Amino acid sequence: MASFLLEKGYGCEVDVIPGTTTPLLTALGSGDIDILMEVWKDNFKDAWEKFEEQGKVIDAGVNFPDAIQGFYVPSYMIHGDVKRNIKPMAPDLKEVKDLIKYKNLFTDPEEPNKGRFLNCILGWSCESVNTKKFYAYGLDKHFTNFRPGTGAALAAAIASKYERGEPFLAYYWGPTWVLGKYDLTQVKEPAYDPQIWSELEKSERPNRATAYPVVKVYIGVNTQFAEKNPLVMDFLNSYQTSNQQISQALSYMQENEERTPKDAALNFLKKNENIWERWLDDEAVEKVELALQLQKSKKKKWKLDIGKPINNAVSWIVKNYGQSFKNASRPMLKLIIVMEQLFKFFPWWGVTLIFCLLSLLTGHRTLPLIIGVCLGGIKLLGMWSLAIQTLSLMIISTFIAAFLGFILGILNARFAQLRKLMLPFLDAMQTMPSFVYLIPALMLFGLGKVPAVFATVIYAIVPMIRLTDLGIRKVDPHVIEAAKSFGANYFQLLFGVRITLALPTIMAGINQTTMMALSMVVIASMIGARGLGEQVLLGIQKLDVGKGFTAGLAIVLLAISLDRLTQAFGRKLDGRGQL
Amino acid sequence: MSDVVFKNIYKIFGDKELKAMELLRKGKTKKKLLEDDKLVVGINNISLKIKNNEFFVIMGLSGSGKSTLIRHLNGLIKPTAGKVLVDKQDVTCLKGQELLNFRRHKVSMVFQKFGLLPHKNVLENVYYGLKIRGESKEECLKKANKWIEVVGLSGYEKSYPAELSGGMQQRVGLARALATETDILVMDEPFSALDPLIRAEMQNVTLDLKEKMKKTVIFVTHDLDEAIKLADRMAILKDGELIQVGTPSEIISNPADEYVKSFVGKDK
Ligand SMILES: Nc1ncnc2c1ncn2[C@@H]1O[C@H](COP(=O)(O)OP(=O)(O)OP(=O)(O)O)[C@@H](O)[C@H]1O
Ligand SMILES: [Mg+2]
Numbered sequence: 001m002a003s004f005l006l007e008k009g010y011g012c013e014v015d016v017i018p019g020t021t022t023p024l025l026t027a028l029g030s031g032d033i034d035i036l037m038e039v040w041k042d043n044f045k046d047a048w049e050k051f052e053e054q055g056k057v058i059d060a061g062v063n064f065p066d067a068i069q070g071f072y073v074p075s076y077m078i079h080g081d082v083k084r085n086i087k088p089m090a091p092d093l094k095e096v097k098d099l100i101k102y103k104n105l106f107t108d109p110e111e112p113n114k115g116r117f118l119n120c121i122l123g124w125s126c127e128s129v130n131t132k133k134f135y136a137y138g139l140d141k142h143f144t145n146f147r148p149g150t151g152a153a154l155a156a157a158i159a160s161k162y163e164r165g166e167p168f169l170a171y172y173w174g175p176t177w178v179l180g181k182y183d184l185t186q187v188k189e190p191a192y193d194p195q196i197w198s199e200l201e202k203s204e205r206p207n208r209a210t211a212y213p214v215v216k217v218y219i220g221v222n223t224q225f226a227e228k229n230p231l232v233m234d235f236l237n238s239y240q241t242s243n244q245q246i247s248q249a250l251s252y253m254q255e256n257e258e259r260t261p262k263d264a265a266l267n268f269l270k271k272n273e274n275i276w277e278r279w280l281d282d283e284a285v286e287k288v289e290l291a292l293q294l295q296k297s298k299k300k301k302w303k304l305d306i307g308k309p310i311n312n313a314v315s316w317i318v319k320n321y322g323q324s325f326k327n328a329s330r331p332m333l334k335l336i337i338v339m340e341q342l343f344k345f346f347p348w349w350g351v352t353l354i355f356c357l358l359s360l361l362t363g364h365r366t367l368p369l370i371i372g373v374c375l376g377g378i379k380l381l382g383m384w385s386l387a388i389q390t391l392s393l394m395i396i397s398t399f400i401a402a403f404l405g406f407i408l409g410i411l412n413a414r415f416a417q418l419r420k421l422m423l424p425f426l427d428a429m430q431t432m433p434s435f436v437y438l439i440p441a442l443m444l445f446g447l448g449k450v451p452a453v454f455a456t457v458i459y460a461i462v463p464m465i466r467l468t469d470l471g472i473r474k475v476d477p478h479v480i481e482a483a484k485s486f487g488a489n490y491f492q493l494l495f496g497v498r499i500t501l502a503l504p505t506i507m508a509g510i511n512q513t514t515m516m517a518l519s520m521v522v523i524a525s526m527i528g529a530r531g532l533g534e535q536v537l538l539g540i541q542k543l544d545v546g547k548g549f550t551a552g553l554a555i556v557l558l559a560i561s562l563d564r565l566t567q568a569f570g571r572k573l574d575g576r577g578q579l
Numbered sequence: 580m581s582d583v584v585f586k587n588i589y590k591i592f593g594d595k596e597l598k599a600m601e602l603l604r605k606g607k608t609k610k611k612l613l614e615d616d617k618l619v620v621g622i623n624n625i626s627l628k629i630k631n632n633e634f635f636v637i638m639g640l641s642g643s644g645k646s647t648l649i650r651h652l653n654g655l656i657k658p659t660a661g662k663v664l665v666d667k668q669d670v671t672c673l674k675g676q677e678l679l680n681f682r683r684h685k686v687s688m689v690f691q692k693f694g695l696l697p698h699k700n701v702l703e704n705v706y707y708g709l710k711i712r713g714e715s716k717e718e719c720l721k722k723a724n725k726w727i728e729v730v731g732l733s734g735y736e737k738s739y740p741a742e743l744s745g746g747m748q749q750r751v752g753l754a755r756a757l758a759t760e761t762d763i764l765v766m767d768e769p770f771s772a773l774d775p776l777i778r779a780e781m782q783n784v785t786l787d788l789k790e791k792m793k794k795t796v797i798f799v800t801h802d803l804d805e806a807i808k809l810a811d812r813m814a815i816l817k818d819g820e821l822i823q824v825g826t827p828s829e830i831i832s833n834p835a836d837e838y839v840k841s842f843v844g845k846d847k
Contacts, residue, residue, distance in 0.1 A: 476694075476697075478690060478692040478693070478694040479694050479695070479696060479697070481655065481690070481694060482688070482690055482693075482694025482695070482696075482752075483694075483696070483707070483711075484655060484682075485653055485655060485682060485686075485687070485688040486682060486683065486687065486688075486707060486708035486711055486712075486755075486759065487679045487680070487681075487682035487683030487684075487708070487711055487712060488711050489679055492711055497696065500698055501696075501697065501698060
């Protein structure tokens with residue numbers, strides 16, 4: 001809306017840049033973007049105030065004054081849903097203190113004796129506020145504090161639970177399409193009280209809490225831009241919408257997938273001239289009116305629409321088979337948790353010692369030293385327990401990817417047709433942005449470790465398939481012929497000759513797979529896998545470069561250890577073949 | 580202790596083998612088949628009888644089909660048409676386990692490019708054929724050590740192929756083939772990759788064995804001296820066809836055509 005009004009009313013050239021809050025805020029400070037239409041000051045207090053004090057940004061008044069936020073459960077939990085045949089599961093759930101009674105409805109598969117609370121996005125102010133609130137309400141003992149890494153992950157988790165008619169407890173805020181589309185009920189908290197609120201903000205362990213205040217969402221402007229463009233500032237200062245208006249516009253879009261944000265904006269402007277004419281001077285109002293009349297409805301161009309069928313298919317699978325997927329994933333979850341506990345059972349030097357001993361097997365003399373230094377470094381950075389979580393997730397993903405990749409590689413080497421068929425899939429798995437399959441994986445398996453493993457395996461399996469296949473096919477045909485002439489059968493050939501001779505290449509595949517699995521840790525943390533990736537993400541979201549870097553360094557140290565270790569094993573096998 | 584009969588063997592490389600067979604039988608020339616249909620005629624109607632315990636040499640220029648022909652003997656290549664009889668048994672009909680057993684017990688092979696297993700040492704390479712057919716560890720070791728001594732490689736049991744010279748590698752290849760103690764030994768240009776001195780030495784080893792053992796040996800070479808030195812009888816191939824068969828002296832004194840003459844003529 002703002003860009004249309006600026007373009008048509010004031011003749012500005014407007015570039016619209018969508019993005020997540022933190023980078024946009026940083027860009028606003030540095031002047032890379034001039035106007036940020038939504039600044040949730042309360043949720044990004046530190047970052048905003050820092051820029052404001054430095055004189056880099058100012059606000060141009062309120063965009064909408066009545067943004068809401070709080071804890072939500074789906075309304076069908078309380079009232080049931082006759083159409084979907086859902087019975088009320090928690091008819092008496094009204095206030096936060098009622099949540100304890102119903103905690104079993106929200107069971108966290110990763111910690112089954114607690115309920116799972118889907119908190120605000122990792123690193124946002126609301127996340128720490130919610131954490132404090134849970135402490136103050138005494139809910140922290142009964143609920144795990146699950147922090148999704150991105151808004152998309154939280155929305156997808158809510159959407160998939162809602163589609164299946166399952167109970168959930170989540171923090172959310174409005175105006176958003178989620179609150180527009182789904183019928184959610186806010187769990188009541190004590191009414192907002194500024195006194196208690198300021199206590200809550202100051203204390204790490206508050207004993208009282210209240211509901212969120214209704215917050216004002218501001219328009220942020222780069223200071224230099226504001227000084228140079230008083231006319232635009234006048235416009236922005238008068239610009240004001242409301243929760244209800246925005247929600248209407250968002251649901252207009254949600255009603256029909258074809259409608260773009262621009263369509264929604266035009267629809268709003270056409271219907272609400274009395275609102276926006278107050279924001280502009282008379283000359284600009286005339287120009288905008290003219291422009292609105294000239295806007296023709298878009299001609300529909302034919303295009304190949306694969307989006308809709310995919311959406312339908314995903315939501316069909318989620319609705320009908322979601323539960324089976326979740327059940328199937330349970331053993332894997334157990335495995336990951338057991339693995340973590342195993343690592344935690346040993347002190348850090350115990351694990352390091354095990355890895356050093358393992359590296360001795362390769363016959364490499366300096367390797368134990370390198371690994372000792374790397375793992376010791378992780379401990380020194382204070383990242384050990386996080387590294388353990390990352391390591392267990394990674395080892396399991398790598399193991400699955402290596403095993404499946406090995407089998408598929410063998411089949412590909414054997415059947416040329418299969419290889420041809422798989423090639424485009426392999427390309428897609430390597431280049432398709434992970435989020436594209438991360439979100440459906442999350443909808444199927446729920447937030448947390450399992451979809452993280454799933455996505456990591458998809459990404460990391462490719463080099464294993466390719467290198468196993470290549471290694472087996474490039475084995476000297478003369479050697480194969482000789483073995484055949486002595487009467488070696490298929491398996492004697494496969495295991496005794498082909499795979500054995502391909503082992504160095506296969507080890508290179510395992511090495512690549514390990515490295516690629518490690519490079520997925522940050523993305524995995526976006527859907528709620530804990531560990532080093534989460535720290536990196538936290539660092540980024542809070543603009544805490546140091547924190548991000550520390551965790552990043554720990555990832556690198558882990559990578560070096562694993563890379564050297566797998567390579568040394570590869571070389572050992574290679575040496576045997578060459579000599 | 581076995582005799583081998585090749586009976587009207589045709590081998591055409593390409594997808595449409597059988598259709599090509601038709602055309603060839605109807606008289607379409609090899610050259611036209613290659614030009615029009617992109618089909619390579621590897622073996623063109625070869626019939627040959629190799630007697631029990633004979634040392635039989637196959638000669639011909641590069642590309643004349645020598646390797647292709649002898650690989651029919653243990654089913655590494657299936658003919659487009661024709662039969663290969665070993666002791667009256669048709670090898671081309673063997674399938675699955677029968678074929679494996681035939682390869683394990685009846686025929687062994689030595690290759691021009693050695694084909695040793697690079698990840699196994701000399702000892703393990705030599706007993707490879709025995710291990711594959713399921714002989715016990717003691718049996719394997721006993722026989723392997725014996726044949727390593729026969730080919731003169733004692734002391735190198737624990738070496739890997741890459742640590743040996745070409746001549747020594749081919750001794751390993753030879754020992755590996757001999758260790759299986761099959762009736763038929765097929766050698767595809769076993770000494771071509773070796774320098775003249777070592778080649779002569781290896782030929783002597785082979786001659787020595789020829790006297791000691793009763794075996795049917797089929798030996799491929801394009802070196803006339805080698806053929807004369809070793810052969811009981813020999814055959815000359817050209818472009819997949821059999822030109823002449825006979826003892827070395829018969830062929831030298833009575834070459835069938837210009838091609839054979841050019842072969843043997845050089846030497847005079
Ligand atoms: N797999 C194959 N596909 C197509 N053509 C082949 C194939 N194998 C052999 N040929 C062709 O068959 C003919 C005979 O080849 P072969 O290897 O038997 O010759 P050779 O007499 O052993 O030659 P050399 O002395 O070089 O080893 C050649 O023209 C070759 O190109
Ligand atoms: Mg050859």
